[in-house]
Amino acid sequence: MIKEITSLCDPGVEVFGQLTEAQLRNTLAPEKGLFIAESPKVIRVALDAGYEPVSLLCERRHITGDAADIIDRYPDIPVYTGDRDLLAQLTGYTLTRGVLCAMRRPKERPLAYVLEGARRVVVIDGVVDTTNIGAIFRSAAALGIDAVLLTRQSCDPLNRRAVRVSMGSVFLVPWTWLDSYSSLSDLGFKTVAMALTDKSIPLDDPILTTEPRLAIIMGTEGDGLPTSTIASADYVVRIPMAHGVDSLNVAAAAAVAFWQLRP
Helix, strand or coil: CEEECCCCCCCCCHHHCCCCHHHHHCCCCHHHCEEEEECHHHHHHHHHCCCCEEEEEECHHHHCCCCHHHHHHCCCCCEEECCHHHHHHHHCCCCHHHEEEEEECCCCCCHHHHHCCCCEEEEECCCCCHHHHHHHHHHHHHCCCCEEEEECCCCCCCCHHHHHHCCCHHHCCCEEEECCCHHHHHCCCEEEEECCCCCCEECCCHHHHCCCCEEEEECECCCECCHHHHHHCCEEEECCCCCCCCCCCHHHHHHHHHHHCCC
């Protein structure tokens, strides 16, 4: 259903520019919240993964162009369009590849369900930068990580920028929220805290590859992992580095760890 908009106040378009991320998450009710996916490629990844579209916003030229197959696939959802300048005013920027899709947030998955059959998972502990979240998900998908777990103080993976940076990888890797590290032990995982301490072992220590199930814990950008998390981990691990460099960006460090610790 193509709907021409002429004003930023037209009903239905507020989800694309007037609502904050928190408001999107709680639209109507928490279990019915929304998120925004950008670009036809990312939208298709989400649709193929089973995510439910609610509405589209796109430039006119994309209705019969890049978004045509998406519109044909879901002919009953509203497709809002209008002048390019008006759409830019609505979203605050020129549309990424001309297409946005409001999608229904999925229900939170139980931890045991997400970890069933998993051998290598990553725990994102307190990482709040959306770019880092998206990059970690992209590396996790590319390098064979079976699941992503996030502590509650971490950034929402369905944040608009995180989704965009991940190139849709947030839809490919199972993920859920983690409330207790003890639950990982209960499910047979050994924890690997990525941290610089006097007791850290190198990432290429052969003992790590002998573990059947590993949870790799990545800490926040500034302070790293909490002392209590490091103290309770089964292994504390560092990435050997040269030229006196002591650390990497959390997303870069995660990619190195994923590759080295693959089963």
